[in-house]
Amino acid sequence: MADDAGLGTLTTRIPARMDRLPWSRFHWMIVVGLGTVWILDGLEVTIVGSIAARLTEEGSGIGLTPADIGYAAAIYVAGACTGALLFGQLTDRFGRKKLFILTLLVYVLATVATAFAFAPWYFFVFRFITGMGIGGEYAAINSAIDELIPARARGRVDIIINGSYWLGAALGSLAAVLLLNTALLPMDIGWRVAFAVGGVLGFVIMLVRRHVPESPRWLFIHGREEEAERLVDGIEQRVREETGQELEEPGESITVRQRKVIPFRQIAAVAFKTYPRRAVLGFALFVGQAFLYNAVTFDLGTILSGVFEVASGTVPYFFALFALGNFLGPLLLGRLFDTVGRVPMIAGTYFASAGLTILLGVMLASGTLSTWTFMALIGVTFFFASAGASSAYLTVSEIFPMETRALAIAFFYAIGTAAGGITGPLVFGNLIDTGEAGLIAIGFFIGAAIMGMGGVAELFYGVRAERVSLENIARPLTAEEAEREAAAAGEAAPEKGAPEEGAPEAAEEVRPGMRPALEARRDAEEQRARAAEHRAVVHRLKPRADAGDHDAAVRLRVEEVLAQMAEWEAERLTEEAAAHDERLAAEDAASDGERRGALERAAAAEERARSLRERIEAITAANEEDTDLHAALADAAAERARAREQRAMAEDARTRAAGLEGVEAEIANLQAETFGEWERMHEELALAHEARAEGNREEAARHEDQAGVHRARAASAADRMEAAQHRSAAASLAAEAGTAEQVQRERAEAEERRRAARERDERIRQRLLRREHRRAAGWRRLLPGPGASFYSPGMLGTASRWTTEADLALDREVNAIAQALNEHGTTGRQRLAELVGARYWGPGRFRAALREAVHEGLAQPKAHNRFAPPSGGADEEPD
Numbered sequence: 001m002a003d004d005a006g007l008g009t010l011t012t013r014i015p016a017r018m019d020r021l022p023w024s025r026f027h028w029m030i031v032v033g034l035g036t037v038w039i040l041d042g043l044e045v046t047i048v049g050s051i052a053a054r055l056t057e058e059g060s061g062i063g064l065t066p067a068d069i070g071y072a073a074a075i076y077v078a079g080a081c082t083g084a085l086l087f088g089q090l091t092d093r094f095g096r097k098k099l100f101i102l103t104l105l106v107y108v109l110a111t112v113a114t115a116f117a118f119a120p121w122y123f124f125v126f127r128f129i130t131g132m133g134i135g136g137e138y139a140a141i142n143s144a145i146d147e148l149i150p151a152r153a154r155g156r157v158d159i160i161i162n163g164s165y166w167l168g169a170a171l172g173s174l175a176a177v178l179l180l181n182t183a184l185l186p187m188d189i190g191w192r193v194a195f196a197v198g199g200v201l202g203f204v205i206m207l208v209r210r211h212v213p214e215s216p217r218w219l220f221i222h223g224r225e226e227e228a229e230r231l232v233d234g235i236e237q238r239v240r241e242e243t244g245q246e247l248e249e250p251g252e253s254i255t256v257r258q259r260k261v262i263p264f265r266q267i268a269a270v271a272f273k274t275y276p277r278r279a280v281l282g283f284a285l286f287v288g289q290a291f292l293y294n295a296v297t298f299d300l301g302t303i304l305s306g307v308f309e310v311a312s313g314t315v316p317y318f319f320a321l322f323a324l325g326n327f328l329g330p331l332l333l334g335r336l337f338d339t340v341g342r343v344p345m346i347a348g349t350y351f352a353s354a355g356l357t358i359l360l361g362v363m364l365a366s367g368t369l370s371t372w373t374f375m376a377l378i379g380v381t382f383f384f385a386s387a388g389a390s391s392a393y394l395t396v397s398e399i400f401p402m403e404t405r406a407l408a409i410a411f412f413y414a415i416g417t418a419a420g421g422i423t424g425p426l427v428f429g430n431l432i433d434t435g436e437a438g439l440i441a442i443g444f445f446i447g448a449a450i451m452g453m454g455g456v457a458e459l460f461y462g463v464r465a466e467r468v469s470l471e472n473i474a475r476p477l478t479a480e481e482a483e484r485e486a487a488a489a490g491e492a493a494p495e496k497g498a499p500e501e502g503a504p505e506a507a508e509e510v511r512p513g514m515r516p517a518l519e520a521r522r523d524a525e526e527q528r529a530r531a532a533e534h535r536a537v538v539h540r541l542k543p544r545a546d547a548g549d550h551d552a553a554v555r556l557r558v559e560e561v562l563a564q565m566a567e568w569e570a571e572r573l574t575e576e577a578a579a580h581d582e583r584l585a586a587e588d589a590a591s592d593g594e595r596r597g598a599l600e601r602a603a604a605a606e607e608r609a610r611s612l613r614e615r616i617e618a619i620t621a622a623n624e625e626d627t628d629l630h631a632a633l634a635d636a637a638a639e640r641a642r643a644r645e646q647r648a649m650a651e652d653a654r655t656r657a658a659g660l661e662g663v664e665a666e667i668a669n670l671q672a673e674t675f676g677e678w679e680r681m682h683e684e685l686a687l688a689h690e691a692r693a694e695g696n697r698e699e700a701a702r703h704e705d706q707a708g709v710h711r712a713r714a715a716s717a718a719d720r721m722e723a724a725q726h727r728s729a730a731a732s733l734a735a736e737a738g739t740a741e742q743v744q745r746e747r748a749e750a751e752e753r754r755r756a757a758r759e760r761d762e763r764i765r766q767r768l769l770r771r772e773h774r775r776a777a778g779w780r781r782l783l784p785g786p787g788a789s790f791y792s793p794g795m796l797g798t799a800s801r802w803t804t805e806a807d808l809a810l811d812r813e814v815n816a817i818a819q820a821l822n823e824h825g826t827t828g829r830q831r832l833a834e835l836v837g838a839r840y841w842g843p844g845r846f847r848a849a850l851r852e853a854v855h856e857g858l859a860q861p862k863a864h865n866r867f868a869p870p871s872g873g874a875d876e877e878p879d
Contacts, residue, residue, distance in 0.1 A: 016250035035161035042168025079131025081414035087136025088410025100140035107133030112199035139410040155337035162390030163330025173319035286416020288454030289389035292447035325379030329386035343462035349388035350455030356381035361444030517580035524573035531566035579605035593655030604644030611637035636689035643682035650675035670721035677714035813849035818858035
């Protein structure tokens with residue numbers, strides 16, 4: 001599309017950066033600035049409910065009937081539905097902030113205009129426009145809140161904020177007590193002041209809302225990634241200053257195809273083709289809560305006046321009690337939506353409120369209710385119903401992609417409220433107009449049945465969204481577009497040219513043979529998403545397991561195993577992709593030596609993949625014997641992978657030797673011989689593991705002895721290579737003048753080597769201390785990554801008593817990353833891994849080395865999953 005010109009594919013970690021933030025004053029600003037919209041809605045609905053009896057009395061200046069009150073309520077809800085649909089689409093297109101300012105302005109102007117009503121038709125018109133403003137607020141505010149609040153707290157915050165509707169209801173009820181007091185204000189003035197107060201409150205909220213930022217998620221999808229990065233940088237800095245905490249490294253990144261405009265037909269197709277079950281769920285939840293809530297809240301005043309003969313001036317006191325019970329529900333139950341889970345809590349609150357509503361209708365029809373017993377029972381009923389109603393907004397905001405979030409809220413609010421929110425007040429208004437308790441009870445029975453259907457829909461179609469990133473609940477449409485483009489690139493390579501603006505790295509021409517590697521990497525990302533979902537459940541269950549909950553402890557162990565399996569499966573797929581890449585490199589090799597080296601590296605990657613597959617089999621084995629078998633086979637595959645790596649390095653050394661002469665050629669050949677002996681040693685160790693898997697200990701011991709022989713031969717070749725290097729150095733020194741300056745230079749070089757060794761030892765010491773400090777029990781010790789030893793014994797020489805071969809290897813890998821960044825400048829993560837040869841390091845080792853480099857200040861993380869040297873700027877280009 002023309003509107004999308006200049007946009008490209010973007011990889012970002014903004015969602016993970018927002019989700020990891022600790023709670024701070026910034027989040028309280030979001031709650032105050034955006035959550036107050038529900039106070040406004042509660043104020044609007046309750047004022048009408050509280051003053052409804054006054055508007056039907058002679059001398060009110062407007063002359064409404066009880067049926068007109070029901071019509072006004074239905075018209076208000078119709079306006080809300082219209083506003084939600086209109087402003088919801090604009091919110092997804094023009095941004096959250098512009099629309100939540102505009103919709104609040106519509107509300108303020110319309111509610112003030114309502115204060116000047118002089119006839120029913122005028123009252124109806126401006127109630128419709130007021131509803132439009134409130135409906136638009138629902139779409140803009142819910143989407144902004146869910147995109148700005150961290151995933152671990154999103155459920156409770158959203159539930160409580162939606163429940164704050166009832167703070168406005170209580171405020172409206174208590175204010176109505178004064179405004180309806182004819183001793184203070186005339187009968188035709190008090191209710192007008194009530195609407196004017198709502199406008200003033202809306203204006204005050206608008207002043208606070210100016211400081212609420214735009215959603216960074218919306219910004220980077222719509223081509224404003226630099227603004228999004230600056231915004232998140234500022235938020236992180238503010239949170240650090242407020243909390244005094246150092247932020248942990250963000251999790252996974254996401255790749256999107258930026259779009260300024262997404263067609264409405266594509267958005268509509270999401271609900272009905274991609275997520276039809278979720279569409280049914282959203283509709284059922286909204287219809288249930290809208291019917292019951294709008295019917296009771298709009299008509300509670302007339303129920304109290306008509307059935308229980310409560311004076312119109314006393315009705316607001318009962319409304320205040322009703323509002324208190326409604327607010328306590330989300331406040332006390334909100335936390336459980338993030339801990340117990342969405343499905344059990346949403347279904348439970350819907351079923352509980354439905355059952356209590358049936359009881360309420362039965363007792364009302366039998367005539368056994370007094371005014372106070374009626375209020376007590378309806379308060380308990382809506383304690384649960386309020387939490388359930390709030391969860392409906394939370395659900396539709398979470399379960400659809402980000403590009404459709406505001407419109408999804410608007411759509412389901414509109415159709416659900418149109419079906420339940422308009423019919424509810426009309427049905428109840430006409431039933432109350434009869435004055436017969438038995439007929440009014442029928443309305444309660446209908447509401448209970450519809451609420452019960454919402455609970456059933458949640459049981460069958462509910463989504464486990466607690467503590468999960470929004471992007472993992474419903475993948476953004478633009479992320480799916482980016483994946484499809486990457487997959488399609490394997491079928492038809494694009495013409496070479498300049499990279500797209502906004503792309504993290506320049507893309508090379510894609511060949512048809514690269515499709516298997518692309519598909520493997522795509523599947524690996526899916527596995528990492530699954531691992532993240534299981535880890536989210538682990539974090540949720542751990543406090544309960546630590547508190548002694550046996551069931552939680554059992555579930556915790558299961559989720560840990562599932563998370564580990566998904567991580568290993570992702571690593572396996574990544575190794576298979578690396579094998580595909582190496583085979584393609586072999587096809588393009590300039591010499592036979594290069595081709596053989598690439599093929600050996602491909603074989604090494606396949607062996608690492610086989611090792612990971614055996615690890616998965618080991619962790620899921622039915623008994624200990626099978627576990628030991630697969631663990632031994634995994635070790636054997638890992639040794640064969642190391643052997644292939646050594647063979648590849650030997651081929652590279654032989655190729656190098658062919659182009660050299662004299663001592664340099666001798667050194668290269670001895671290096672090839674060393675690698676060859678290491679290769680044979682690893683092969684023998686692989687055979688030893690296989691023999692051990694078969695239970696043949698004698699054969700295993702024989703292969704281990706042979707491995708020792710090759711280890712000794714490798715050491716001998718390494719010593720001969722060192723001798724050749726020293727002879728070469730001696731020859732070079734002999735050519736130089738043996739002056740005092742030369743002696744001084746040699747001493748300085750020796751001191752520099754000793755200083756570098758001390759610095760290396762100190763770095764390793766600090767890493768060990770940090771590792772011991774953050775080491776966690778349980779499944780984390782099983783994570784793939786650096787182990788006790790990366791290479792064969794003796795390969796790295798003798799270390800001090802506290803350093804291990806693994807830590808020496810990690811130090812070299814960190815230095816390799818730092819050197820690559822210093823040579824090439826700002827570099828993408830994948831390109832950096834290629835520059836340092838990370839595919840030969842083994843599963844998880846590049847990630848660990850990169851994390852240490854960032855921690856020690858040798859690498860700086862930048863936007864778009866890129867890293868720079870300590871002095872590198874954000875705008876530097878890689879070599």
